[in-house]
Amino acid sequence: MIKPDLHQGWKKPHWIAYAMAVLSVLAAIIIAELMSRLLHAEPSALLMLLCAIILVAWLGGLGPALLAVALALLAFHYYLVPPINTFAWKHNVFAVAAPQLPRLVLFGVALLFIAFVISAQRKATENLRRASDELQAAIEDQKRTETALLRSEMYLTEAQRLSRTGSFGWNVASGEIIWSEQTFRIFQCDRATKPTLQFVFQRTHPDDRAAVQDIVQQASSKGSDFDHEYRLAMPDGSVKYVHAVARAERDASGSFKFVGAITDVTAAKEAERKLRRSETYLAETQRLSHTSSWAWDVRRREFVYRSLEAYPLFDLDSDGDTVSTQPFEERVFPEDRRRIIELVPRAIRDKTDFEVDFRVALSDGSTKRIHSVGHPVVNSDGDVVEFIGTHVDVTEQCEAKEKLQRAFDEIKKSEDRLRLVIDTIPTLVWRAGPEGVPDFLNEPALYYTGLSLDQAETGWPRAFHPDDKKGMLQKWTAIRETGTRGGLEARLRRFDGEYRWFLFEAEPLRDEAGNIVKWYGSATDIEDLKQTEVALRESQQRFRDYAETASDWLWETGPDHRVTRISEHVSAIGIVPSHITGLARWDIAADVDSEPEKWRQHRAMHDAHQPFRDFVYRAVSASGSPVYVRSSGKPFFDASGNFLGYRGTGTDITATIRADHAEEALRSAQAELAHVTRVTTLGELTTSIAHEVNQPLAAVIANAEACLRWLDHETPNLAGARRSAEWVIDDGNRASEVIRRVRALAKKTDIEKVSLDLNSVVKEVITLVQRELSNHSVSLRKELAPTLPMILGDRVQLQQVIINLMMNGIEAMEPVRDRPRELVIRSGQDETRRVFVSVTDCGVGISAENASRLFNAFFTTKSSGLGMGLSICRSIVEAHGGRLSACCNEGPGATFQFVLPLHQEDAL
Incomplete structure (x- = not known):
């Protein structure tokens, strides 16, 4: 679309443009006069007139500009008339001094030049703007064309997708193959795959590959079109049928190019296979049901189609004439044949379906009854051109119907026996007239309701529950009005006054004219079913309540x-x-x-x-x-x-997960605190640790000196030197083991449970606290069981527990002055065969008020304690599946004991 040009109104001279020329010159004169009088400025009429000419030339064009030039020259001439440099009233308008003429001529030439230049520039600008608008319109047309092309490609792609058809191009000379998006989809590969003949051959089913290669070879060599179907073997194991069509073209260089389409015909093949199977099933069904189908041409007056089952149906040879009607007509009874001949023209005339029963005389002398149905086929002119229909062998049905009729006649003759049957069945049976009034109840119905037969008409309706009577009568009326079989549910009173639910069903009996002569019905006790339904609804409601709450x-x-x-x-x-x-x-x-x-x-x-x-x-x-x-x-x-x-x-379970995270954080904090406690305890045991390290180091020095002395003898005593060197090694290992244990206690590690001998853990701890025992004048008595079963635990954490218990015992005996300070550590098995370790002191003991809070976090009886030692010990023991306890001794002091379960292998 071309944008509107705002300057189109100035393309041709107009009276407005000429008026603007006059007004512009006049305005320039007025402005120059006002500036000279009011502002006392230097006269500037030349500049004002020049601006007026430029404005008129730009806005009005060359014509108005020339008018403005003429007016400007007159004004400038008047401006030069004495007194010059003013537009005041002058008497001698045409009196101009000779020196002013060149000025006037030069001014005129300048104005004309400016008018022509500005007009030309304006025209060039308009042409440029017009060219820009035309270029913009051309660009928009190109965009619309590209949009239409993209839309066309989109429609083509969608059409190919819906029709499962892809397109391709093949340049035989270069071997280049171009596929559409649907073609990639048919071959089940992405667009990054480069289409090649080799790829097509790989995807082709092995049984069809040779034929496809031959067709491609002939097409590429002869430049002939090809049209063939073959199968593709998909990566997922499935098989796809495709139909490829291509047309050959020869380019300027003489090489062949093919343009074609490939269609996924798998669905069509599958439909064709199902159709053949359906035809097979239909033929088998006709054979089993003794049914045949046929088509009759009205104009030719002959059968144009008969199914194979028609021949055995008429006791004819299937290898005979498939069109001639004579063999079939000869099989039909003559009287039935005349009836068919009269029936068919009437059906053609009325263009309606027809049904007819006729008899067929078989070769063995027996008779077969056939029911035939025909349907007219009408052309566009409204004429019947064909009848299609079926022949059904109804011999058995007719015989059964005859037998049934004879049985019915026999039943009608044996009404007493029928009544006996009705009265003995355990269902309430009733009969009513066409208006719905009961006139018969069987014996179970009379017994249940307590009515007599003469009370049935009036007593039967009153036996229904009052709440159900209105609805029952409405439904019964609806059933009678429709004249079809129906049923309803209602409560019926028993002779003892109890109501039970019954299902009432009614069936009409009609005469030959189709009029209802009687209603026969039954009433079945469904009380138990109703109770079951109520229980089911209650169960559903109960489940719904559970779900909602x-x-x-x-x-x-x-x-x-x-x-x-x-x-x-x-x-x-x-x-x-x-x-x-x-x-x-x-x-x-x-x-x-x-x-x-x-x-x-x-x-x-x-x-x-x-x-x-x-x-x-x-x-x-x-x-x-x-x-x-x-x-x-x-x-x-x-x-x-x-x-x-x-x-x-x-x-x-957000709250549970967060609680688990909090518990994990708590365990981590406890582990941190346990590590701090171990490090603190090591600080307290510095003297003992230093003593334990110094002892083997001093022995190392002494044994090394002895070794040197043995070697310094005049005849070196090598056996003595070797023995001293071995002692040096043993003492060095002993010092290394002490340092290893201290580092294990100080190291921050996760819990690592291994099989342990608890006695060896106790002995390692005794070595570390030996100096503390000596400094506090405490004697240690060990009562360790000779052999203990193995436990599963973390050596460092169990060492921390024993150290804490022994240090607590040492500190508890600090105030004792009147008796010996003795600490007893025992190990053994309790009555449940679990391993225990106890630490007994003779200190101040445990007060009754502190006994319940002893293992609480931050509870302590020491002025410098944090109250976390025993709490951490209990956490460690419980993490090992054990239990930590404390009790007062019969004498002074207290006993702390922890019990641990056996290793699983030792427990067996």
Whole structure:
């Protein structure tokens, strides 16, 4: 679209432009006069007139500019008339001094030059603007053309997708092959794959590959068109049928190019296969049901089609004439044949269906009854051109009907026997007239209601429950008005006054004219069924109440594992039910990328249709906070075993997960505190540790000196030197072992349970606290069991427990002055065969008020204590599956004991 030109009104001279020329010159004169009078400025009439000419030439064009030049020259001439440099009133207008003439001429030439230049520039600008508009219009036309082309390509692509047809191009000389998007989709490869003949041959079914290669070879050598079908072997193992058509073209260089299309005809092939199977099934069905189909040409008056079953139906040879009607007509009884001949023309004339029964005389002398149905086929002119129909062997049905009629006649003659049957069946049987008034009840019905036969008309309706009577009468009236079989439910009173639910069903009996002459019916006791329905509704309501009051929510997914239903309870965790409907669980979860193996196994269970329980995943609520969900579900199937989806529950376990995280953080804090306690204890045992290290070091020095002395003898005593060197090694290992134990206690490590001998752990601790015992004048008595079964534990943590208990015993005996300070450490097995270690002191003991708080965190009886030692010890023992306890001795002091379970192998 070309943009409108705002200057188009000035393209041709107009009176407005000429008026503007006059007004511009006048305005320039007025401005120059005002400037000279009011501002006392230097006269500037030349400049003002020049500006007026430029303005008129730009806006009005050359014509108005020339008028403005003429007016400007007159004004300038008047301006030069004495008194000059003013536009005041002058008497001698044409008196101009000779020196002013060159000025006047020069001014005129300048004005004309400016007018022509500005007008030319204006015209060039307009031409440039017009060319720009035309260029813009051309660009927009090109864009519309490109858009139409893109839309056409889009339509072509969509048409190819819908018709399962792709296009291709093949340059035989260069070997280049170009495929459309649908062609890539047919071959099931992405667009990054380069199409080649080799790739096509690889995808071709092995049984068709040689034929395809021959066709391609002939087409490329002869330049001939080709049209063929073949199969493709897909990567997933499936087989696809395709139909390829190509047309050859010869380019300027003489080489062949092919342009063609390839269509996925798998569905058509499958439909063709199903059609053939359907035809086979139809033929078999006709054979089993003794039914044949036929088509009769009205104009030619002959059969144009008969199914194979028609020949055995008429007792004819199937190898005979398939069109001639004579063999078939000869089989039909003559009287039936005349009736058919009269019936068919009437059906042609009325263009209606016809049905006829006739008899066929078989070669063995027997008779076969056939029921034939014909339907007219009408052309566009409204004429019947064909009849199509079926022949059905109804010999057995006719014989059965005759037998049934004879049986019915026999039953009518044996009414007493029929009444006996009716009265002995355990169902309430009744009969009513056409107006619906009961006139008969069988014996069970009379017995149940307590009525007599003459009371049936009036007593039977009154036997219904009052609450059901109105609805029952309305439904009974509706059934009678429709004249069809029907039923209703109502409560019927028993002779003892109890009401029970019955199902009443009625069947009309009609005469030959189709009029209802009687209503026959039955009443079946469905009280137990009703009670079952009530119980079922109560059970459903109970389940619904459970579901609505439970904190869990219910969900259901389809075969694609996407959510189809979910209860509103899920909104309690900040998730809107409508937002997750249609999504799979792995689309909702926020931990799919962080825990891929868990989700891979979960999806594998879904694909295998296996139930799952307590699957935990993390989601994000609408507020952005993490939510942990525990979900359980089981697959459900229809009656045929087809998988329909999953049903299950979901539970918000965010609080539990956070509690587990808090507990883990607490355990980590306890481990940190235990490490600090061990390091603090090592600080307190510095003297003992230094003594234990110094002893082997001093022995190392002494033995090394002895070794040197043995070597300095005049005859070196090598045996003595070797013995001293061995002692040096033993003492060095002893010092290294002490340092290793100290480093293990000081090192911050995670718990590492191994098989341990608890006595060896006790002995290692005694070595570390030996100096503390000596400094506090405490004697240590060991009562360790000779042999103890192995336990499973962390050596460093158990050492920390024993050290804390022994140091607490040493500190508890600090105030003791009147008796010996003795610390007893024992080990053994209790009555349950668990291993125990006890530390007994003779100190101040445990007061009754402190006994219950002894193992609480931050509780201490020492002025410098933190109150965490015993709390940490109890945590360590319980982490090992044991128990830590304390009790007062019969004498002074207290006993602390911990019990640990045996290693599993030793417990067996």
